[in-house]
Amino acid sequence: MWGAAAVVALAVAALLPDRYASFSKPVSMAVITTVQPLSEPLHKLSASLRQHVDQPLEAVQGVQLRDKVLELENENYRLQWKVSQLEKDISALQKLDSQLGDRSFVYRRAAVSGRSADPSSNTLHLELGARDGVGAGMVVVEGAYLIGRVGQVGHVASTLDPITTAGTHVTAVIGPFSASGSGVVIDTLPLAQFDADGSDRLTAVIARSLPVQVGDAARLKDPAWPGAVHGWIIGQVIAVEDMPDDLLRKRVTIQAIMSLRYIDAVTVLVPSRGAAPGEGATTAVPLAGATKEGAP
């Protein structure tokens, strides 16, 4: 009798529409938080193992240097975009700035403590929560790359929805990886709407005449995201294919450069007006590319 009732209740709960299914959030965040003390060091170990197994040791230093350069490139792109906007219309920039909330941020390092127990989901668990000023929808970056956004937030834990989550749509410009000094302005680069398919790839269909080639970088330029992360790299072009049924367009595929398997910590951009610097167990870590207006 009780067993049958439990099965019916579970079946109803499993089939609830998304908007009613959040009743389990507090218990779920409690479970994730309880597992963290053990899963977080394991995940750190796991990320470190994967990095050394999948990448030759001698390449690691080179990758770090490249990441540093790319961080500076990000800053360069972002400033170029800013300057071009200013030249066009200062008042429009002010309006845009207030719309996007492009003010200042506190940068909080968050350890990745694990991933969703279900293979259908590539959501990660973060060891930061509302106590540290983290809120749903905040931007998450790592090094020179945009990783995604905060999903659910508990008191001391939260979840991260990667930008490669299936169903994500994001607008980005495509241009050379290192355009420093070449006179390329972000506004002149071709714009594309990318769709994620749940793997670590995103695809877009663009006009065939646009100059896009394998190896180019896709940089965020999406009004749905805060202006402070515009220009940040979301992936690298790995394929440009003609479309047999549409001679005027071609398909561009980009791949996230930072594999989620290598990440043992990320940085959450917490708007400074909603955060109390120094509060909580974490420390504010300024990043290159945002320190000028980002540091509290």
Place this chain on the structure above:
Amino acid sequence: MRWWVFAILAYLLLALQVGLADAMAWESPYGPVAPRFLLLLAVLVGLWASESVVFTAWGVLGLLTDLASPYAGGLHLVGPYALGYLAGAYFILQVRPMLFRRHPLTIASMMMVSGGAIHLVVIVVFFTRKILGYPLPDWSAGDEVMLRLLILLYSAAVGGVLSVVLVRMVPLFGFEVSKVAGPSRPRRRGEPA
């Protein structure tokens, strides 16, 4: 069954599943394939514990898996794995009288078949959600079947190895083996009921 032993092992194995998945994962065309450690504990309990304990323990493990599985957009679902584990429990209870419980191959094969029942139910739940109009983003039943099949194969291989250690821990659980029902022999003609 000593529930505190079960709780400690469930905690350890869930932490392993959540934290160590990436280290042991390999890429497939359908997604990353990583072993599921909770299933190993479930099969161990399923082979040794009494019927009511099996249903309770498997239900708890299913709920734990549900609660540790956030989806994109802050979605949390309670039910798919809980239902799946209950189906798996029913399945293992039906077949266990025919099995050599201590053999690693038994545990590996039970992880495959009862895990198959679990994932079948999970896929059916997600498919039903798709039909009802609120699917997981870009969810494809075909890909899910292949991904979960590979995960089961991998989990069974890892579980078969780990079961050598876990079977030695069976006395720690304090299972009441006398309560474990064997197969009911068909009555012969003329035999009293």
